[in-house]
Amino acid sequence: MSFEHKSVLLEECLEGLDIKPDGIYVDCTLGGGGHSYHIASRLEGGRLIGLDRDDDALKAAGERLSCFGERVVLYKTNFSELSSALDDLGIDKVDGFLFDLGVSSYQLDTPERGFSYRYDAPLDMRMDRTSGITAAELIETAEYGELVAILRDYGEEKFAPQIASAIIRARQTSPIDTTFALRDVVASAFPAKARAKEKQHPAKRSFQAFRIAVNSELESVRSGVSSAVDRLKSGGRICVISFHSLEDRIVKNIFAEAAEGCTCPRDFPVCVCGADPKLKLITKHPITSKEDELEDNSRAHSAKLRIAERR
Numbered sequence: 001m002s003f004e005h006k007s008v009l010l011e012e013c014l015e016g017l018d019i020k021p022d023g024i025y026v027d028c029t030l031g032g033g034g035h036s037y038h039i040a041s042r043l044e045g046g047r048l049i050g051l052d053r054d055d056d057a058l059k060a061a062g063e064r065l066s067c068f069g070e071r072v073v074l075y076k077t078n079f080s081e082l083s084s085a086l087d088d089l090g091i092d093k094v095d096g097f098l099f100d101l102g103v104s105s106y107q108l109d110t111p112e113r114g115f116s117y118r119y120d121a122p123l124d125m126r127m128d129r130t131s132g133i134t135a136a137e138l139i140e141t142a143e144y145g146e147l148v149a150i151l152r153d154y155g156e157e158k159f160a161p162q163i164a165s166a167i168i169r170a171r172q173t174s175p176i177d178t179t180f181a182l183r184d185v186v187a188s189a190f191p192a193k194a195r196a197k198e199k200q201h202p203a204k205r206s207f208q209a210f211r212i213a214v215n216s217e218l219e220s221v222r223s224g225v226s227s228a229v230d231r232l233k234s235g236g237r238i239c240v241i242s243f244h245s246l247e248d249r250i251v252k253n254i255f256a257e258a259a260e261g262c263t264c265p266r267d268f269p270v271c272v273c274g275a276d277p278k279l280k281l282i283t284k285h286p287i288t289s290k291e292d293e294l295e296d297n298s299r300a301h302s303a304k305l306r307i308a309e310r311r
């Protein structure tokens with residue numbers, strides 16, 4: 001399988017990063033190296049650091065970006081460890097950070113990664129296959145309350161209690177350790193009327209929910225984006241593309257707080273914290289894909305890009 005992945009909001013990110021040819025740019029979600037390729041092409045004397053927690057992504061991007069030689073440095077890490085990765089690379093401040101969150105089409109479309117209900121495969125769902133527990137292990141051990149919370153909070157699934165009960169019943173007979181086993185248990189928990197009304201596969205939200213839980217995606221976004229704000233040079237830019245409302249809300253809040261500065265309670269008559277604003281918001285409202293990109297790329301439909309600049 002080739003690393004076929006159309007980079008979302010590419011032009012908007014390149015413009016948003018306001019690339020300086022001699023700058024240091026960090027692509028925190030390298031994937032197949034799509035965005036990185038175009039950033040690196042604009043550098044002269046500058047450097048692009050590409051981070052990913054997925055070995056396959058690093059390998060594919062390494063091939064795609066080999067033409068840039070030493071201008072590009074790839075490094076395996078969860079971006080929740082952004083600060084120590086930069087320390088390790090000997091980099092203090094950065095001219096621009098890009099986050100293109102979530103999974104790549106390559107990860108989704110590689111059956112054995114276990115991300116998709118479209119192919120039957122072991123239920124893995126880890127972006128980094130060398131650490132953490134798989135979705136099968138999570139589903140085997142989670143208690144009812146935890147399953148409901150995952151499905152409700154990360155999948156915004158209204159049938160969370162019914163699905164959690166169906167999982168607990170099913171796993172008493174045999175382990176739910178393949179994508180199709182999970183798909184069928186989830187579908188069986190939907191009332192027939194609700195299933196008939198669904199425009200998408202009834203398991204789509206549940207798969208998203210377990211993927212977010214397995215990879216601690218929201219915690220990573222929180223710490224990764226906050227660290228990036230701290231490591232930006234004055235005038236440096238941060239661009240974050242998110243794909244669902246939970247991620248977007250986290251990014252929006254981190255940016256808003258950093259743009260506000262003062263963290264005193266609202267009812268204080270005067271500021272006593274003395275905190276200065278760190279960011280200037282470049283996008284008041286997130287940028288979404290234009291019509292031609294929507295026609296061309298299904299991932300673009302839910303993409304939202306927020307951009308901010310370090311003061």
Ligand SMILES: C[S@@+](CC[C@H](N)C(=O)[O-])C[C@H]1O[C@@H](n2cnc3c(N)ncnc32)[C@H](O)[C@@H]1O
Binds near residue numbers: 030077
């Ligand atoms: C949507 S893809 C990026 C695609 C890329 N922008 C391109 O144009 O080819 C997201 C990538 O980020 C990686 N990723 C997601 N969360 C991560 C995290 N917390 N730390 C490191 N990499 C992460 C995934 O493994 C995946 O390869």
Ligand SMILES: [Zn+2]
Binds near residue numbers: 263264271274275
């Ligand atoms: Zn204050």
